[in-house]
Structures are given as C-alpha cells and as structure tokens.
Amino acid sequence: MLERVHLVIVREVARQGSLTAAAASLFLTQSALSHTVKKIEQQLGTAIWDREGRSLRLTQAGQYLLSLAERLLPQFELAEERMKQYAAGERGTLRIGMECAPCYQWLLKVVSPYLTRWPDVDVDVKQRFQFGGIGALIGYDIDVLVTPDPLNRPGLRFEPVFDYEQVLVVAEEHRLAKVRYVKPEQLIEETLITYPVDTDRLDIYNYFLRPADVVPRRHKTIETTDIMMQMVASNRGVAALPKWLAEEYADRMPLVSVKLGKEGIAKQIFLGTRETDGAIDYLASFVAFARESNWQAARPRR
Structure with a gap:
C-alpha cells in the first residue's frame, strides 16, 4: 500500500x-x-x-x-x-504570489488596512513566483495570485479587482513627451526597458508592437521599478507601465506618460484563488479589500 x-x-x-x-x-x-x-x-x-x-x-x-x-x-x-x-487559536498566514511586478506598490495599500482588520493573520509575499504563479497556486505554495493574465484552470477562480491603462513612460525632454499618443513605428529607434519577463507575456509586445510588426532597436531588462524609472528619466530608454504607477513616479521624477496607440491599452488586475478555499474567511476578506481599494484615491495629489 x-x-x-x-x-x-x-x-x-x-x-x-x-x-x-x-x-x-x-x-x-x-x-x-x-x-x-x-x-x-x-x-x-x-x-x-x-x-x-x-x-x-x-x-x-x-x-x-x-x-x-x-x-x-x-x-x-x-x-x-x-x-x-487553529489549535493555537491563530488564523494563519496568507501567502500572496506576485505575477505582476509593478503591482507591489498597490499591494502595500491593500495589506496595510487588511492587517489592521485581521490582527491574527500574517501576510507573506512570494516575489519568486512573480513570473509563473499558476503552478504555485495549484501546488499550494501560495494562497492568492496577483496577475494581469488569468488562465482558466479547473479548481481555480480569478476575480478582477481593478482596471488600469498601460502607458509609455518617457523623460520630459524625450521627443515623444508631447505627442497625444504613440504609434508603434515611433519605437523602432528606441531602447525599450522592461521587467525580465518573456516578451510573450509583455503587453506592449502583444497588444502594440507585434500587431504592427515592429521591433524596438534594443530591448533591455531591469528587475526593479525604481532603477527602471531612473534610466527612463535619464533618457536612456522608454518603458511601459500601468498609468497609476507611472503617475506616482512622475510626482518625483521628470517623467511623462503617453497613451499607447489612439485607443490605449486597457488592462485589469485579477486575484487568483483555489475554489476549495472559498470558505476561508480571512482569504475572502483579502479579496474584498483588494476589490474595494482605490489606487487613485491613495496616491498623493500633485
């Protein structure tokens, strides 16, 4: 046996x-x-x-x-x-996997009031699942997956928690800083800076460059948003970020966000959970906190 x-x-x-x-x-x-x-x-x-x-x-x-x-x-x-x-009278640890590199700042806005509401629950953020968290969720290594790209899998549930627009971030003195929107061919001579993710999972490639059969002059990867924005502010390249995050960095750096294409690129952030965990009260509460969060209200005014 x-x-x-x-x-x-x-x-x-x-x-x-x-x-x-x-x-x-x-x-x-x-x-x-x-x-x-x-x-x-x-x-x-x-x-x-x-x-x-x-x-x-x-x-x-x-x-x-x-x-x-x-x-x-x-x-x-x-x-x-x-x-x-449970035997010790504790609720446990909520393990969150990040598959959305720029969403960490948003997560902090959700976690702070959540911990106040649930003092007997710890939160652990698994950054190592940043670029492949579906397997971690299925394998019980994490309890919640933050992702802009939900995948239909038996036993998993994905709920949208907020909408955002993907924009191009450039330096204030960049030649594209004053245009109403960017066309794909305008990036042919640019250095595009992204997170170290396969291009098949990058929105700027999937929804903007590839449909127009355009490739930037150079593609450079940087792991941290802070360094990425420092490079862009120094006019060493351009980057694509969620508009809410781009505007936060523009509050303290000489940066401008520009619409990608005439219609822009609309996206959503989803929280993935296991269907079998639906009765866990502190997990359901976290999803509710995330859904009710308002990033624009939380970011400082100019």
Missing part, C-alpha cells in the same frame, strides 16, 4: 541526489533508509530507482511517484500547519 512516508522519501532522495544526503535530511541512518527503500519497492512490486554506482536515478514509476509527491505533500503540509494554527 502506498503511504505518505513513501512520497516523502521519494521527494527527499530526488532533492538531495543521494541516499546519504537524504538520510541525513530525514534524520535516519543510511542503512535504515536503504532498508526502507528496498521495502517500498517490494511493497509496490516495481523498481522506483535504478542504481548507477552510488547515485540513484528514478525509473518511470519513480518519476510518477515524484510528481505525485510534489502535488500532494504541500497540501498535507499546509493542512497540518493550519490545524496547528
């Missing part, structure tokens, strides 16, 4: 790369773990590992068990963590 401990061992051996390292991680002797490994294979009636000298390589059956372990074990671990929190 397949047991949870079997999945734990398969996952740990795969993580550590050897029985010796896995045994140390699991607080077992190597001989005890070797015995357990043989017993697992005997119980299941199939080889889980091929032995190559001192190293182990997963068989096809082992690969299946590893994928099963990576799906199921995080759910067990989360359930155990929440049971401990």
Whole structure:
C-alpha cells in the first residue's frame, strides 16, 4: 500500500541526489533508509530507482511517484500547519504570489488596512513566483495570485479587482513627451526597458508592437521599478507601465506618460484563488479589500 512516508522519501532522495544526503535530511541512518527503500519497492512490486554506482536515478514509476509527491505533500503540509494554527487559536498566514511586478506598490495599500482588520493573520509575499504563479497556486505554495493574465484552470477562480491603462513612460525632454499618443513605428529607434519577463507575456509586445510588426532597436531588462524609472528619466530608454504607477513616479521624477496607440491599452488586475478555499474567511476578506481599494484615491495629489 502506498503511504505518505513513501512520497516523502521519494521527494527527499530526488532533492538531495543521494541516499546519504537524504538520510541525513530525514534524520535516519543510511542503512535504515536503504532498508526502507528496498521495502517500498517490494511493497509496490516495481523498481522506483535504478542504481548507477552510488547515485540513484528514478525509473518511470519513480518519476510518477515524484510528481505525485510534489502535488500532494504541500497540501498535507499546509493542512497540518493550519490545524496547528487553529489549535493555537491563530488564523494563519496568507501567502500572496506576485505575477505582476509593478503591482507591489498597490499591494502595500491593500495589506496595510487588511492587517489592521485581521490582527491574527500574517501576510507573506512570494516575489519568486512573480513570473509563473499558476503552478504555485495549484501546488499550494501560495494562497492568492496577483496577475494581469488569468488562465482558466479547473479548481481555480480569478476575480478582477481593478482596471488600469498601460502607458509609455518617457523623460520630459524625450521627443515623444508631447505627442497625444504613440504609434508603434515611433519605437523602432528606441531602447525599450522592461521587467525580465518573456516578451510573450509583455503587453506592449502583444497588444502594440507585434500587431504592427515592429521591433524596438534594443530591448533591455531591469528587475526593479525604481532603477527602471531612473534610466527612463535619464533618457536612456522608454518603458511601459500601468498609468497609476507611472503617475506616482512622475510626482518625483521628470517623467511623462503617453497613451499607447489612439485607443490605449486597457488592462485589469485579477486575484487568483483555489475554489476549495472559498470558505476561508480571512482569504475572502483579502479579496474584498483588494476589490474595494482605490489606487487613485491613495496616491498623493500633485
């Protein structure tokens, strides 16, 4: 019979790369773990590992068990963590994954009143899921995903929380600073600065440049918004950002935001959650706080 401990061992051996390292991680002797490994294979009636000298390589059956372990074990671990929190009279931790790099400032406006309302809930922001959070949400590594690009997946729910416009940000002395809107061909000679995201996931490429078969002269990536805006303000390139964020930086830097195309690029931010978590009160409350938030009211007036 397949047991949870079997999945734990398969996952740990795969993580550590050897029985010796896995045994140390699991607080077992190597001989005890070797015995357990043989017993697992005997119980299941199939080889889980091929032995190559001192190293182990997963068989096809082992690969299946590893994928099963990576799906199921995080759910067990989360359930155990929440049971401990309930037993201690705590509500738990809300883990938020960011798939929208410029949305961090918006998130801070939501988190502040949320923590006041829910003093027994901690918030943890997972920036490492910034550019691929659907898998993290499905795998129970996060509880909420902030994304502008929802994907239909069984068991997931995406709710729009606010609308925004994507604009081009340029320096005040830039040649495009005074135009009513930018045409794609006007970026042919420009250096476009973006976050380190695949171009297939960048709105300025998908909705503006590619439909016109235009490629900028140079594409440069920068991880942080502050440095990106410093580069743009120094006239070292142009960038595409949500209008609310561009206007906040324009309050303190010589920057101008310009509409992308005559009609502009309209977008929405969504919060993704698991359908099975719908009854968790503090999670539903966070979604409500996000939906009711007003970025424009929160940003300082000029």
